[in-house]
Amino acid sequence: MDRRKSIKSIILGGVAGGLALNGCKPGVDSDTTSTEEAVVDEKYFGRTPEEKEQIAKLNAEQFFNEHQMETLGVLCALILPANEKYGSATDIGVPDFIEFMAKDIPAYQTQLKGGLMWLDHTSNKDYGVEFKKATPEQQKVILDAIAYPDKEEPTYEQNFFSLMRNLTVTGYYTSKEGIEDLGYKGNTPNVWDGVPQDVLDKHGKSYPKEWMPKFVEQSKRNVMAEWDDDMNLIT
Amino acid sequence: MQIIESSTMYDVIIVGSGAGGGMATKVLSEAGLKVAVVEAGPFFDPKDPKQQTQFKWPYESPRRGANTVRDFGEFDMALGGWNIEGEPYTQKNGSKFAWFRSRMLGGRTNHWGRISLRFSERDFKHKDVDGLGENWPIGYDDVKPYYDKVDKLIGVFGSKEGLVNEPDGFFLPAPKPRLHELYYMDGAKKSGVPVIPARMSMVTKKVNKDRGVCVYCGQCARSCQYYADFSSGSCLIFPAQNNGGQIDLFVNSMVREVTTNDEGKATGVLYINKEDRKEYRLKGKVVVMAASACSSARILLNSKSKQHPAGLGNSSGLIGKYLHDSTGSSRGGFIPALMDRKMYNEDGVGGMHVYSPWWLDNKKLDFPRGYHIEVWGGMGMPNYGFGFNPNGFNEYFGEKVGGYGNSLRADVKKYYGATLGFGGRGESIAQETNYCEIDPTTVDEYGIPVLRFNYEWTDYERKQAKHMQETFEEIIHNMGGKVLGDTPTAEQDYGLNKPGEIIHEVGTTRMGDNPKTSVVNKYEQMHDVDNVFIVDAGPFVSQADKNPTWTILALAWRTSDYIVEQFKQQNI
Numbered sequence: 001m002d003r004r005k006s007i008k009s010i011i012l013g014g015v016a017g018g019l020a021l022n023g024c025k026p027g028v029d030s031d032t033t034s035t036e037e038a039v040v041d042e043k044y045f046g047r048t049p050e051e052k053e054q055i056a057k058l059n060a061e062q063f064f065n066e067h068q069m070e071t072l073g074v075l076c077a078l079i080l081p082a083n084e085k086y087g088s089a090t091d092i093g094v095p096d097f098i099e100f101m102a103k104d105i106p107a108y109q110t111q112l113k114g115g116l117m118w119l120d121h122t123s124n125k126d127y128g129v130e131f132k133k134a135t136p137e138q139q140k141v142i143l144d145a146i147a148y149p150d151k152e153e154p155t156y157e158q159n160f161f162s163l164m165r166n167l168t169v170t171g172y173y174t175s176k177e178g179i180e181d182l183g184y185k186g187n188t189p190n191v192w193d194g195v196p197q198d199v200l201d202k203h204g205k206s207y208p209k210e211w212m213p214k215f216v217e218q219s220k221r222n223v224m225a226e227w228d229d230d231m232n233l234i235t
Numbered sequence: 236m237q238i239i240e241s242s243t244m245y246d247v248i249i250v251g252s253g254a255g256g257g258m259a260t261k262v263l264s265e266a267g268l269k270v271a272v273v274e275a276g277p278f279f280d281p282k283d284p285k286q287q288t289q290f291k292w293p294y295e296s297p298r299r300g301a302n303t304v305r306d307f308g309e310f311d312m313a314l315g316g317w318n319i320e321g322e323p324y325t326q327k328n329g330s331k332f333a334w335f336r337s338r339m340l341g342g343r344t345n346h347w348g349r350i351s352l353r354f355s356e357r358d359f360k361h362k363d364v365d366g367l368g369e370n371w372p373i374g375y376d377d378v379k380p381y382y383d384k385v386d387k388l389i390g391v392f393g394s395k396e397g398l399v400n401e402p403d404g405f406f407l408p409a410p411k412p413r414l415h416e417l418y419y420m421d422g423a424k425k426s427g428v429p430v431i432p433a434r435m436s437m438v439t440k441k442v443n444k445d446r447g448v449c450v451y452c453g454q455c456a457r458s459c460q461y462y463a464d465f466s467s468g469s470c471l472i473f474p475a476q477n478n479g480g481q482i483d484l485f486v487n488s489m490v491r492e493v494t495t496n497d498e499g500k501a502t503g504v505l506y507i508n509k510e511d512r513k514e515y516r517l518k519g520k521v522v523v524m525a526a527s528a529c530s531s532a533r534i535l536l537n538s539k540s541k542q543h544p545a546g547l548g549n550s551s552g553l554i555g556k557y558l559h560d561s562t563g564s565s566r567g568g569f570i571p572a573l574m575d576r577k578m579y580n581e582d583g584v585g586g587m588h589v590y591s592p593w594w595l596d597n598k599k600l601d602f603p604r605g606y607h608i609e610v611w612g613g614m615g616m617p618n619y620g621f622g623f624n625p626n627g628f629n630e631y632f633g634e635k636v637g638g639y640g641n642s643l644r645a646d647v648k649k650y651y652g653a654t655l656g657f658g659g660r661g662e663s664i665a666q667e668t669n670y671c672e673i674d675p676t677t678v679d680e681y682g683i684p685v686l687r688f689n690y691e692w693t694d695y696e697r698k699q700a701k702h703m704q705e706t707f708e709e710i711i712h713n714m715g716g717k718v719l720g721d722t723p724t725a726e727q728d729y730g731l732n733k734p735g736e737i738i739h740e741v742g743t744t745r746m747g748d749n750p751k752t753s754v755v756n757k758y759e760q761m762h763d764v765d766n767v768f769i770v771d772a773g774p775f776v777s778q779a780d781k782n783p784t785w786t787i788l789a790l791a792w793r794t795s796d797y798i799v800e801q802f803k804q805q806n807i
Binding site for chain 1: 277285286287288290291292293294295296297298299300301303304309310312314387390392394395403404405406407408409410411412413414417418420421432439440441442443448450451452453454572576577578579580581582583584614615616617618619620621622623624625630635636637638639640641643644647648651
């Protein structure tokens with residue numbers, strides 16, 4: 001018997017309301033509950049209907065204008081440029097991620113817009129062109145002045161750049177390419193059987209002998225657990 | 236508006252579907268009783284692909300896992316959080332109690348830390364040791380048979396250690412420590428802090444045919460589609476349904492009050508269907524409250540009648556009183572020896588593989604009661620926030636912090652997996668002056684009066700937090716590490732978490748033999764109303780330096796057995 005179907009047949013409450021309006025009483029078992037089969041909804045990764053709605057709403061809004069998006073593209077690629085193997089932060093879509101986060105966390109908005117304006121203002125003043133049109137050398141001169149924040153009292157330009165660096169780096173390393181670049185190996189079913197020996201050796205660590213009997217014998221993990229009366233595992 | 240009444244007469248109506256409600260559902264339905272489970276949130280099954288977050292990558296979300304919507308990150312499987320729209324709670328006298336609520340089948344068991352510790356005899360009778368708080372009317376021997384049964388039914392890994400205050404159980408074998416945990420073991424040893432394998436309810440070895448074995452993805456907070464971790468739905472309610480239990484599950488159904496008759500006995504519950512916003516009545520011979528310590532207190536306090544003018548079963552005036560949460564204080568460290576790590580999958584189980592139970596004698600300290608130490612660290616999956624301040628640790632090497640360009644890539648890799656941290660989780664003393672009550676001025680969107688909190692820590696808890704911080708700093712130094720951030724000051728309560736933040740709130744309907752000084756008896760049966768039982772953490776007299784869930788489960792089973800016995804003897 002399909003377990004999910006059997007369970008669905010007795011979920012009441014939300015459904016019971018509809019029945020009640022039609023003259024039935026709640027608490028009456030019914031096969032009229034939704035039988036719509038669950039399908040994988042890759043796009044929404046386990047979102048509730050309300051959460052989906054909120055994401056759709058944010059996606060429908062535009063926070064940065066075209067010029068600002070282009071400036072973000074230039075800036076993100078300066079913060080994390082391409083290397084021999086991986087694209088720049090801009091190549092893998094970090095500006096779009098920042099656009100979303102600016103809407104998702106409104107506290108970022110003024111700092112981001114103001115910071116982009118400051119870049120243009122500085123570039124106009126020093127080089128007579130907007131930041132995105134300045135040469136890479138000119139852009140770097142501008143960034144060098146704000147990329148190393150004062151520890152005690154960072155300026156607003158420095159705070160803007162720190163926020164941009166945070167968002168760019170986090171956007172990059174939470175992307176498919178960034179995770180590959182980082183070399184993270186998890187998020188997949190596997191069997192953990194301890195730190196690899198060469199790593200233990202490198203760090204001068206080992207599993208204490210007296211601990212070994214406490215650990216899972218992974219070859220027996222699918223054998224049903226049984227104990228003696230003295231709480232000793234015997235399988 | 237007319238109340239819509241069901242004609243069904245249930246043997247038992249269970250309010251809430253978390254740890255206590257799930258256990259009651261299983262035991263009572265398997266005894267042949269007809270059960271209604273009333274849950275305020277939606278149906279949830281971690282096997283349902285539409286609801287799953289397990290194995291999702293950060294890039295599947297436009298916000299990459301940020302906690303804008305779900306408090307513990309958007310892949311966490313707790314629907315609800317610190318604040319729920321339309322369901323406020325208020326504070327009194329400047330209190331800052333934080334209340335985490337999950338609204339879903341299984342409640343908070345879908346995302347909890349799975350740390351599954353038994354209380355010891357001393358934990359039940361700690362007043363005998365230091366004169367503080369109150370003893371439970373039961374002791375370890377009363378609960379031990381149920382701890383044993385819970386271990387075998389649900390599965391908990393750990394190790395037999397023979398420690399008097401950390402009773403052993405029927406453990407599944409423990410996973411091997413990760414690298415940073417090996418560093419912790421050495422660092423703690425230098426300070427005389429014991430370290431033993433963690434005790435958590437993930438199945439590292441087969442416990443029954445319906446549940447899978449842990450796949451070491453480290454994502455128990457997302458609720459496991461293999462049912463390899465303990466969640467109330469997957470381990471209690473679904474199996475009970477599959478075993479043929481007569482269980483009617485009412486979801487999105489918010490209980491407003493317990494209804495009573497002229498004799499003052501419970502007759503059922505009144506709930507609001509969140510979808511059509513109409514009121515419904517269910518009839519039952521017994522009502523089992525399992526809505527969480529504070530939610531159950533709220534429902535009982537809102538259940539006023541001629542026979543129960545101060546709220547159902549509240550002749551003692553103690554419902555809501557003695558609310559207490561675990562103490563908590565945390566600290567992180569940067570361990571240079573863990574820089575430039577070789578990459579391999581060390582996700583492991585969700586959470587720690589080792590921990591430190593309380594190890595000192597309070598007679599030699601300036602605070603009562605202990606705490607245990609939880610450990611985190613390792614090469615976890617990047618999510619929103621990963622790489623913030625990517626080379627901040629440069630300052631420890633006299634190098635510039637900040638910059639841009641490809642060197643950031645090298646910085647991120649150099650420091651990946653080189654931080655770890657500790658959380659102290661300790662016992663506070665229950666105080667009558669810490670409580671939740673009904674706020675007469677505020678209702679939620681369903682028209683139900685809400686809770687108002689009054690809670691203040693004492694120096695007992697502050698000094699305990701100070702001790703935690705000193706211990707953490709010492710251990711980090713022992714590991715050759717740098718302690719992150721400044722030492723929290725007295726003005727900052729030494730980093731003591733706000734009450735409620737550890738999400739171990741207990742004590743609002745405490746257990747005792749005397750109806751004047753307690754709300755329920757030792758079978759969690761209300762002194763004033765013999766057909767109402769409370770199986771969440773409300774009946775906890777004290778909380779020990781242990782996470783409460785395993786004791787909730789054991790007591791809920793014990794109470795359920797008692798209820799079945801009462802039915803058999805026709806006392807109900």
